[in-house]
Amino acid sequence: MPIALVALALGGFGIGLTEFVIAGLLPEVAADFGVTEQVAGYLISGYALAVAIGAIALTVAMSRVNRKLVLVLLMVLFLVGNAMSALAPTYDVMLAGRIVAALCHGAFFGIGSVVAASLVPAHRQAAAISMMFGGLTIANVLGVPLGTFLGQAAGWRSTFWAITVIGVVALIGILALIPAAAVKAPSATGSILGEFRIFRSGQVWASILLTILGYGGMFGAFTYIAFTLTGVSGFAPAVVPWLLVLFGVGLFLGNVVGGRAADKNVGATLLVTLAGLVLVLAGFAAVATSQIATVVALVLMGVFGFATVPALQIRIMRHAASAQALGSGANIAAFNVGNAFGAWIGGITIAAGLGYTSPLWAGALVTLAGLGVLLVAGFAPGGELRRQAQQPEADTALSHSR
Numbered sequence: 001m002p003i004a005l006v007a008l009a010l011g012g013f014g015i016g017l018t019e020f021v022i023a024g025l026l027p028e029v030a031a032d033f034g035v036t037e038q039v040a041g042y043l044i045s046g047y048a049l050a051v052a053i054g055a056i057a058l059t060v061a062m063s064r065v066n067r068k069l070v071l072v073l074l075m076v077l078f079l080v081g082n083a084m085s086a087l088a089p090t091y092d093v094m095l096a097g098r099i100v101a102a103l104c105h106g107a108f109f110g111i112g113s114v115v116a117a118s119l120v121p122a123h124r125q126a127a128a129i130s131m132m133f134g135g136l137t138i139a140n141v142l143g144v145p146l147g148t149f150l151g152q153a154a155g156w157r158s159t160f161w162a163i164t165v166i167g168v169v170a171l172i173g174i175l176a177l178i179p180a181a182a183v184k185a186p187s188a189t190g191s192i193l194g195e196f197r198i199f200r201s202g203q204v205w206a207s208i209l210l211t212i213l214g215y216g217g218m219f220g221a222f223t224y225i226a227f228t229l230t231g232v233s234g235f236a237p238a239v240v241p242w243l244l245v246l247f248g249v250g251l252f253l254g255n256v257v258g259g260r261a262a263d264k265n266v267g268a269t270l271l272v273t274l275a276g277l278v279l280v281l282a283g284f285a286a287v288a289t290s291q292i293a294t295v296v297a298l299v300l301m302g303v304f305g306f307a308t309v310p311a312l313q314i315r316i317m318r319h320a321a322s323a324q325a326l327g328s329g330a331n332i333a334a335f336n337v338g339n340a341f342g343a344w345i346g347g348i349t350i351a352a353g354l355g356y357t358s359p360l361w362a363g364a365l366v367t368l369a370g371l372g373v374l375l376v377a378g379f380a381p382g383g384e385l386r387r388q389a390q391q392p393e394a395d396t397a398l399s400h401s402r
Contacts, residue, residue: 002119005128007173008112009135011075014166015108016139017147018082018101019047021163024148024241025156032156033091046095047102048340052333055106059329062107063195067115067325068178074104074111075171079164086160106336109133110329113313115178123263130259130310137255137306141248145241195323204327206377207316211334212341213370214274214312218305220342221281221363222247225298227356233294243298250302258307262314267374267384269311274371277304278364285360309335315384342366 022029022043030040062070081101088094109132116132117125151159198204229235229243254273261269284297313331320327345366346359354361378385 002128004119004177004179005116005131007170007177008071008116008132009138010166010173011071011078011108011112011170012132012135013139013143014135014163014170015078015101015105016136017143017163017166018078019051019105020140020144021147021151021159022047022098024144025151025159028151028156029094033094035091039091043095043098045340047098047105048336050099050102051105052336053106054103055110055329055333055336056326058103058107059110059325060195062111063323063325067111068174068180070111071108071115071174071178072171074108075167075174077101077104078108079167079171082160082164082167086157086164106329106332109136110332111325113317113328114325117314117317119179126262126266126310126314127259129313130255130262133255133259133306133309133313134252137248137252140251141245144248145245148241195326198320198323198327199330201319202380203319203377203382204316204330206373206380207312207319207327208330208334210270210315210370210373210377211312211331212338213366213373214270214277214308214338215305215335216338216342216345217281217363217365217367217370218277218301218342219339220344220346220366221284221301221360222305223339223343224346224350224356224359227350228288228360229294229298231356232288233291234289235291235294243295246295247298247302250299251306252302254303254305254307255309257303259310261307262311266311266315266318267378270308270315270374270378271371271385273304273307273311274367274374277301277308278367278371280304281360281364281367285357285364288357288360319382 026040026043029043030036033040058074062073065073078101081097081099081104084097084100085094086097088097112132113129116128120128147159147162150162151157225244225247226237226240229240230237235243258269258273261272280297280300284294284301287293287297313328316327316331317324320330342363345362349358349362350356352358375385377383380386
């Protein structure tokens with residue numbers, strides 16, 4: 001794999017830290033600014049909303065700009081946002097810094113996916129995308145626990161300064177390693193607004209819905225996993241962070257395996273991973289009272305949950321061939337909508353008194369709905385499952401020229 005992918009992965013690592021590490025530092029942040037836990041939680045939800053907005057707005061705004069320059073500008077935005085958070089004298093400034101940093105998130109992964117795919121031969125594009133997303137998974141495995149420990153030991157601001165330094169290194173890597181060839185080709189639509197024509201495609205919308213449901217089911221279950229681990233499985237609260245590290249290991253493995261599988265067959269990869277995730281979530285709910293079974297199920301949830309990501313990203317890029325960056329950015333927004341939707345569904349089940357395994361059952365049903373979308377769209381005209389059924393060897397690769 002080209003070394004330029006390391007720079008993209010490092011950027012993904014820093015962005016992943018920014019998104020997730022705040023969860024472990026909320027008590028310190030809330031106490032420092034004198035706000036309630038609910039208000040402090042807006043630092044998470046506000047970030048997610050800004051990601052969804054930035055994924056489309058910035059991708060479209062920069063659609064005619066050299067892609068390497070776009071990545072540089074996005075990393076500068078990332079640095080500004082995290083520096084604002086580290087220096088924030090008030091909660092409002094902290095929230096503003098989170099929003100500024102979040103605006104680069106979706107566009108970076110959306111445009112970065114297209115750049116990563118352009119750096120390798122067509123048969124390795126999903127693996128290249130998974131390598132960039134590998135930075136995000138490593139942030140969960142190592143970055144978040146270490147960032148939380150640093151914030152608790154040296155103050156929460158130290159964590160954001162550390163993230164800023166990581167951003168500087170990533171920026172230098174992008175400048176030095178991303179080749180000049182990563183230039184945006186002229187759009188086939190002929191205009192910026194014309195790129196929105198990709199949303200006339202039913203397959204593009206199917207991809208977006210598939211991402212919302214397929215990924216949202218896993219994330220909804222994960223949102224309340226600490227309650228499941230302590231309230232059902234009987235783990236001590238102090239053990240939960242280490243269990244989440246195991247979950248992160250599952251994410252990393254799933255990302256690698258999913259990328260390689262998607263390069264061979266996108267449709268089959270999504271079928272297997274989504275069906276597997278349904279079974280894992282339902283099985284997890286059924287065996288959650290067993291600590292050994294819970295550990296196994298937690299790792300498998302990470303494996304199957306993130307193995308879908310490279311295939312989901314490649315799928316929409318293929319169906320949005322005339323505006324791949326916009327399609328890719330829209331899918332990043334869909335991931336975040338899925339996060340919010342899954343968490344909302346899981347919260348409803350708990351509020352209804354269905355217990356702490358209910359988000360797992362709900363996640364299984366949401367993912368099952370995603371599997372249904374895949375079957376309908378996949379066997380519809382233009383769908384990869386229909387094409388492969390008619391011509392098994394045809395798994396059309398993403399055009400290497402884009």
